[in-house]
Amino acid sequence: MDAVLLAIAFFFGLVAQQLRLPPLVGFLVSGFVLQAFGQKGGEALHVVAELGVTLMLFSIGVKLRVRTLARPEIWVGTSLHTLLVVLFFAPVLLGIGTLAGQAAGLEWRTALLISFALSFSSTVFAVKSLEESGDMGAMHGRIAIGMLIMQDILAVLFLTFSTGKVPSVWALALIGVLVLGRRGLGGLIARCGHGEMITLCGLFLALVVGAKSFEWVGLKADLGALFVGVLAGSHPRSKELSKSLSGVTDLFLVGFFLQIGLEGPVSWQGVWWALLLLLLLPLKGVAFFGLLTRFHLRARTSWMAGLTLSTYSEFGLIVMALGVGKGWLPGEWLVAMAIGLSLSILVAAPVNRKAEELYDPISDFLKRFETAGTHPDDLPIETNGERIAIFGMGRVGMVAYQNLERRYPGRVIGFDRDPVAVAVHQEFGRNVLLADATDSDFWERVKVAETIDLVVLAMPKHSANVHAAKTLKRHDFQGVVTATGKFDDEVKELRSLGLDTAFHLYNEAGAGFADHVAQVFVQQRPDLASEWRRSGEGKTLEDERG
Helix, strand or coil: CCHHHHHHHHHHHHHHHHCCCCHHHHHHHHHHHHHHCCCCCHHHHHHHHHHHHHHHHHHHHHHCCHHHHCCHHHHHHHHHHHHHHHHHHHHHHHHHHHHHHHHHCCCHHHHHHHHHHHCCCCHHHHHHHHHHHCCCCCHHHHHHHHHHHHHHHHHHHHHHHHCCCCCCCHHHHHHHHHHHCHHHHHHHHHCCCCCHHHHHHHHHHHHHHHHHHHHHCCCCHHHHHHHHHHHHCCCCCHHHHHHHHHHHHHHHHHHHHHHHHCCCCCCHHHHHHHHHHHHHHHHHHHHHHHHHHHCCCCHHHHHHHHHHCCCCCHHHHHHHHHHHHCCCCCCHHHHHHHHHHHHHHHHHHHHHHCHHHHHHHHHHHHHHHCCCCCCCCCCCCCCCCCCEEEECCCHHHHHHHHHHHHHCCCCEEEEECCHHHHHHHHHCCCCEEECCCCCHHHHHHHCHHHHCCEEEECCCCHHHHHHHHHHHHHCCCCCEEEEEECCHHHHHHHHHCCCCEEEEHHHHHHHHHHHHHHHHHHHHCHHHHHHHHHHCCCCCHHHHHC
């Protein structure tokens, strides 16, 4: 990307951020502005965009639990949703195409292909949206990611067969070698330390071991990155690996969003078709909601997942590009899809930010569509007289749990929204249950105002702590609420929400370390410690704080 592209992207990304919109909205606008002034993306931007998508799929694979894909709501739900969209959208497009005349270039095969492309949802947008809201680990986030991966698999299969590329006979051998060599991949990660080598290791695994090796045997590069990410995800340092790549991935994804706007010259016909696609978009969300509630998911979970998936997809754009390249579609449809994708993200971004607030007033109505029975991950919350609730049982939450449990035995309960983490805690005998603090229904199910006196928000994502704090406030929780932040602005935002206290993790860690050092020094050199204190050359930590 040259200086002009970077400058425009930075400007509109900053404007979007100041308007409390995801920066990706600004990047999309940047692409259209640049295209209007005749700017071309070029090969370099195309490479950057592809790298961004590949690294993003690798990161998804690292966080993915394969057994999630085997659940009926994921693979059956995704398949049924794709079928419903194709069967409904195709006749609508054909009918409108008939009214528009030959200019639309539509016949039934064309309409089916376009509808298939429209059935996909944007993986890039969903991942960025869930990360910014702290909902990647929430139940609706896990369901959305699972369905997106199933959609991506369907898209990859279509692209593979439609292009006539038959995978090499070595494809199965490669997959077998990678599966059997999982321990070797783990050993490689373990030997890379904690600095720049862990980032370089992630790039090597995603782009070389995953993407390039799959290309060599005739498979899609993105699929290779996803597959190797899944294999790497079982390693204890997988979270660190994924986190080390996040900044690089985000930077490359800027190129992806710029490229959408630069896809082709905008025509009035393309704009009109894009607006029609935007009008059809809510039907995708309704279909997701209806299908997910059929699988015994609560209305709130189905609502949140449906909104996350209510966009058009970059993979749909790739399918359209293939159709145009083979002469199956008029070129205007590629432009229409690019504009429709952009508009869907522009609309979905602010709606997803307000998803919880939009749900609350209509929750009673939406709950009428729930089906009998409960989902295994959506069971009622039962407490046993605990008065202290800790949300987020990571490193910080676990230490808080252990210390509070020693002081108030039997009064502490921990909650986490990662079923794997909950299972590990329960194996060690800790009182930890599966729950999502950002779920408004949760607070109603546990009657928190009647049972809990102290809430500790220790989730690793600041946005998740903020979301939970706002949810508590909406439900008029009168108990004590504390939270943790890593930076000054995070602590300031938490305190502005009316929390009783917000702890700066790094400051408190430094203060705790100083306390420990002082205690050790007094034990080892009481003579010097006493002398320094008498001479006034040293102060106690309480003096410093006071």
